[in-house]
Amino acid sequence: MEYETVIGLEVHVHLKTKTKAFCGCSTEFGNEANSQVCPVCLGFPGSLPVLNKVALDYAIKVALALNCTVQEYTKFDRKNYFYPDLPKNYQISQYDLPLSKDGFLDIYSGEQNKRIGIRRVHLEEDAGKLIHKEDVSLVDFNRTGIPLLEIVSQPDINSPQEAYEYLTTLKSILEYLEVSDCDMEKGSLRCDANVSIRKKGQVELGTKTELKNMNSFKAAKDALAFEIERQTELLGGGGSIIQETRLWNVKELKTYAMRTKEEAMDYRYFPEPDLPPFIINPEKITEIQKTIPELPREKMLRFVRDYGLSEQDAKILVFSKRDAGYSEECLEAYPQKFKKPIANWLIGPLLQEANSRNCNIADLKVPIQALVELINFVERDAISNLAAKTVLQEMIDTGKPASNIIAEKNLAQISDANILNTQAEEVIKENPKSVQDYRSGKGNALMFLVGQVMKKTQGKANPKVVQEILKKLLKN
C-alpha cells in the first residue's frame, strides 16, 4: 500500500520590536523573571492594550515578502481559554479578518522548485513561560505580550525534507527582512506541524495529528519522519489514526500522545472591543514594500545569472543576508569573468572556518581584497592550495595580509624547476623500489614519489611541476 504524506506547518515568530505588542515593556531576552512586566502585559484589572506601530509594520512586511494579500480591513479578536501563562485568560489574536492571507513560498524539492501555499499570516501576543517543578509550576510573565507572527502554511508539504526546506527558507527570508532573530533555542521561532497520510491518489485527507515540542529544524524533520512511519505502520496493520496532539521527545526520538484528553477547545472568539480595527491603505503597503530588500530567492537567481554560479552554490551563498552581501562583494571584486574559483573558496574553506568558529562568513572579517589576493597566489602557483588554507586561518586569526604570512611561515610554493629537479633526483635515488614499480606500470608509485618530494620540501613543492619533472626523469 503506497501512502503519501500531507504536512501543514504553523510557525510562530517573535518580532524584533523594542517593546511588546500592546505595552511599552522591553522585549529583551534572558532577564530576571517578572522584571519586564507592567499592568498591561500582566493583565491587571483596568489595564488596556495599545498596538505597537512597528509590530504592525513588520507584520505587513512579512506578509508582502511571503506574497500574501494584505487585507485592507483587519481587526483583533479575543481567543478565550484558561492557562496560567496567559494572564488575562484570553489571548489577543486574529480570527476571521487576519492581517493577510493567500501567499506562497518557493522551496527546493529534490532538484525542482515547489510552491508551498501560505494560508495566512497574522499578529498576536505571546504568553508567558512556565517552569514545572514537582508539585507546583512557576510563572514568569516577561515573555507575555511579545508580538508574535503566526504563519500558517497550506497542507502542500509532502515530506520531512520539504518541511525542513520550508523552515530554512522561511527563516532565511525573515532574517533578510530583519524582523526577527529566528532563534529556536531562545524561543523566538516555534514550529508546530499537522501531519496525515493517505493512499496515493486519494483526494480526501487522512486523520491528522498535531506535533509539538520540536525545538529545532532537525527535530522537526525527525519528528515528522517518525510520525509518518508510525502512522504508516498503524494503518498498515489495520488500525486507525486518532486525532490528537503528540509531543516530540528528543531524547527517545519518539512522539508521544499528550496525556490529557483534549476536548475540542471552544475558544469563543469575538472581536476585541479594546482595539478599534485597522485600515491598511495602498499607500501604506507601497511604503512598506519599498523597505523589503532583494530576498534570498531573487538574489540566488541573480547570482546564477550574473556570476554564472550553479543554483546549488548560489543557494548556499545567499542563505544568510550578511553572508550574501559579503559574497557578492567578493564575486564583484574577483577579476576573472569565471567566478567559480572564488565561489568555491566561499563555499569551501571560508564556510568551513565559519562553521568551526560558530559564526557567519562575514563575521570572519576577511577583507575582500585580501581574499582575492590569496586566491591569486594560488592561481599563479605561488602557494599550494593546502598552504593557502593555512594562510587563511592565520589571516582570520591575526588579520595579517597573505603575503606577510606566506613570508613569515615560509609557505611559498617552490615551482623553480632547477630546485625541484635536484629534489626529484634525490628522491629517485632514495626510492628504487618505487621507481621500479612505476616503470612496471603501477601509477600509484608516481604519486608516492611526488609525496616524497613534498615531504622533502616541507610541502612547499608545486605538486604539478614535481609530477612533470619526475615523469621526465623516469622516462629514460
Add this chain to the structure above:
Amino acid sequence: MAITKETVKYVANLARIELKPQELEKMSGQLKDILGFIDKLGKVDIKNISPTSHILPINNVLRNDHPQESLSADKALENAPHREGNFFVVPKVIE
C-alpha cells in the same frame, strides 16, 4: 430556547466556575427565564445589517515602539497569593 442543566454545567466548566448542586439547579431555572426573554431578538429583521463591534468611528490607534518603565518584580508580585522568589506559583498543571 431551553437551556438544560447539562448545558449550564458544560458552560460553567468552560468558564472554570464550580457550581454546587443547589446553585446549578437555581441558576438553570433563572437562565432559562432570561434566555426566554432574550429570545425575542429572533423577531428582528437583521438581513443585510452589519454588526457593531466598535461604536466609535476610529481606526488605526497605534503607539511608538519606545520603551517605557516596567514594574519592579516586587511591585508585580505584591498581590500574589503565592510567590516564590520572583515567580508566581500555581498548582501543578497536570498534563
Add this chain to the structure above:
Amino acid sequence: MDKAELNKLTAHVLLESLNKQEIKPEDILSALSKRIKEVDSKVKSYIRMDKFGELKNTRTQEQANSILKRIPVSIKDNICTEGYNTECCSRILEGFKPPYDATVIKKLKQAGSLILDIKTNMDEFAFGSSTENSFFGPTHNPWNLDCVPGGSSGGSAAAVAADEAIAALGSDTGGSIRQPASFCGVVGLKPTYGRVSRYGLIAFASSLDQIGPLTKDVRDNAILMNAIAGYDPKDSTSVDLAVPDYTACLGRDIKGIKIAIPQEYFIEGLEDEVKSIVEEAVHKLKELGAGSEQVSLPHTEYAVPVYYIIATAEASSNLARFDGVQYGFRAKSQEPRANNLIEMYKQTRGEGFGDEAKRRIILGTFALSHGYYDAYYLCALKVRTLIKQDFDRVFKEFNCIVTPTSPTPAFKIGEKIEDPLKMYLSDIYTISANLAGIPAISVPCGFTKKGMPVGLQILAKPFNEELLFQVAYAYEQSTPWHKMKPKI
C-alpha cells in the same frame, strides 16, 4: 459659614471659599469625616470602614491653575487607586492594591483633588441595579433607608445625596451612574463612549463602560468633567478631541432647543407618578423656550436583551483573569481532591464570585460558545446597529431626547433581588445610551408622594455633553429639587 456644615456645600461654592481663603482643605475633610461617622453606619455608602479614623489630607500633584483645588472626590471601588484597595466589592479581589492609578485619578490629582482612601460601595463588578450585590452588603438610600440607592454606583450616589461626599466618580455600563443618581436625587452623567479614559476602570463591558461624575448640582458635574475628560494614549478607545470648558455653556438659555420625546419610553411599566413628574418637567422645559415633539425609537424594546448578551459576553471574557493566580482570593485546596490547577480555578471562582457575577459570566460564556455565537452574540451586535441608527435618525432633527431615567423610584431592599429578570428590566431607559455610545445625564425632577426622588434623563448626540449641561442647568436653576436634602 458654619465649618461643621462644609460637607453640605457644592464643590463650586467650596472652591470660592478656598480661593478667598475663608476655609482650609482640612476644614472640609473634617466636616466630611464627622458626617461619615454620623450616618455611614446607616447608609453604608463606603466600604472597608473598619479602620476608618479621619480623612487624610494627602499631598497632590497640584498644578498652578488647578480647578479642583483640594476638593475631596469619592471614588467607586472599581476605579484603580494606587496603593489603596480596589476590589470591585467582590470577594475574588480581596486585598487587591493596584500598583498604578487610573487615568481619571491621575487627572483628578493633577486638577488638585484629594482622592479619598475609602471607596464607595457598588454592585460586585458593577453587575446590578441596586448595590445589593456587593460583597459588603447593600447601601441604603438616604431618602428612605429601607430602599435601595440604585446601582451599580449606589455608594457614590448615596454619599453625595447624604453629604458624605462633596462629589464622586461612578461608572456606567447600562445606567449605573444615572439610575442611582435618579434614585438618590443627585446629578449623574454618563459621558460619550471614548470621552473619558477607561484606563484603570476595572472592566465590565469594554464597549459600553464609561466613568462619570455624580454631584449635587449640574455645575459641579461640569467642573468634574473638565478635570477628567480627554484623550488618553493608554486607552485605544479614547477619542482625541479637545475638551471644551463645560462650565461655559451653563446659563445659556434653551430657547429653540428641539427636544424629542420617544413614545416607547412612556408605556406600560412606567409608574404613573413617575410619568406625571417627568411630563411636568418636560412642560417646564417648554416654558423655558424649548420645543418638544414625540418621536419613535422603534428598537427600544430590544435594548435590554441586546445589552444582556453583549455586556455579559464581554464581561465573561473580562472576568476570566480573576483566577487566584496573580492577585485576590485563591481558594484553599480541599483534600482529597488533587491539588491541581483546574480545581483551583473552579473553586476560586466558585467561591470568590457572588451569584449575579456567576450568572452573568455563564450567560456571557454561553452567548459566545460554539453553536450559539451567531444566534446570540452576532445577532445582538446587529440589533445594536439598528438601535444606534434609531438615535442617529432622531438627532438629525432634534438637539436632545428627554425620558424618565427609571420606570420607578427607588424600590425596597430585597424587592427584586430574587428575580434577576425583573432587576434587568429596571434598566430599560438607560441601557440604549450605552449601546449607542451617546452621552446622557440624569437630573432630579421631583419627588413622589412618598418623598422619593425622580430623575429626568437627557440624551444628546456623541460628544455633545455641552448641550446636556446647558439644558440640565437651565432646568435645574428654575426648579428647587437640587436644594433639597434627605432628612438623615
